[in-house]
Amino acid sequence: MAVKIGVLALQGAFAEHSQYLQRCGAEVVEVRLPAHLDGLDGLILPGGESTTIGKLLRRYQFEEPLRQFSKPIWGTCAGMILLAQEVINGLPDQLMLQRIDLRVTRNAFGRQVDSFTADLEVSNLSQPLPAVFIRAPLAEPLNDQVEVMARYRGQVAAARQGNIWVSSFHPELSGDLRMHQAFVDGCVGSR
Numbered sequence: 645m646a647v648k649i650g651v652l653a654l655q656g657a658f659a660e661h662s663q664y665l666q667r668c669g670a671e672v673v674e675v676r677l678p679a680h681l682d683g684l685d686g687l688i689l690p691g692g693e694s695t696t697i698g699k700l701l702r703r704y705q706f707e708e709p710l711r712q713f714s715k716p717i718w719g720t721c722a723g724m725i726l727l728a729q730e731v732i733n734g735l736p737d738q739l740m741l742q743r744i745d746l747r748v749t750r751n752a753f754g755r756q757v758d759s760f761t762a763d764l765e766v767s768n769l770s771q772p773l774p775a776v777f778i779r780a781p782l783a784e785p786l787n788d789q790v791e792v793m794a795r796y797r798g799q800v801a802a803a804r805q806g807n808i809w810v811s812s813f814h815p816e817l818s819g820d821l822r823m824h825q826a827f828v829d830g831c832v833g834s835r
């Protein structure tokens with residue numbers, strides 16, 4: 645049976661993630677309600693606007709189910725912010741699912757640098773990844789449980805802690821399937 649991966653589809657760049665996952669051989673479920681998490685082998689929280697996604701997660705009562713979800717989760721950009729233990733530059737009611745021990749700074753590049761692409765060395769990939777940063781966060785680890793997979797200007801741009809994966813860039817816009825393939829393989833491995 646194909647590995648079944650959910651993509652949170654409340655707001656943001658979920659359609660692109662779905663396409664990349666399908667190209668990696670996964671069956672994709674667009675997750676709009678907590679019940680859609682049942683039976684998944686993994687989940688992506690996409691980029692978008694973390695404050696908006698956070699409000700929608702509260703409205704649809706996703707908070708507890710996402711704190712309990714035991715399969716791999718990959719948060720990209722806004723998704724990384726949502727998974728963090730601490731958020732700098734968040735709104736007062738910023739939702740923090742606290743699934744990874746990172747202190748994440750929202751909009752780490754300020755207003756001058758809105759978006760850009762950089763070739764990034766990622767620890768599990770043999771060649772650099774063209775990483776697309778869009779109003780991106782950066783992070784610092786809070787302890788050594790966090791495995792840093794990529795840094796940009798000294799700060800964390802991709803990391804893992806157990807089965808929680810994060811990246812501050814948009815891998816679904818890179819034209820490069822390797823990180824999605826690694827995540828799909830990780831989901832197959834933890835079935």
Ligand code: GLN
Nearest residue numbers: 691692693694721722779
């Ligand atoms: N700056 C956005 C936020 O705080 C994240 C941007 C993105 O996901 N591309 O949610």
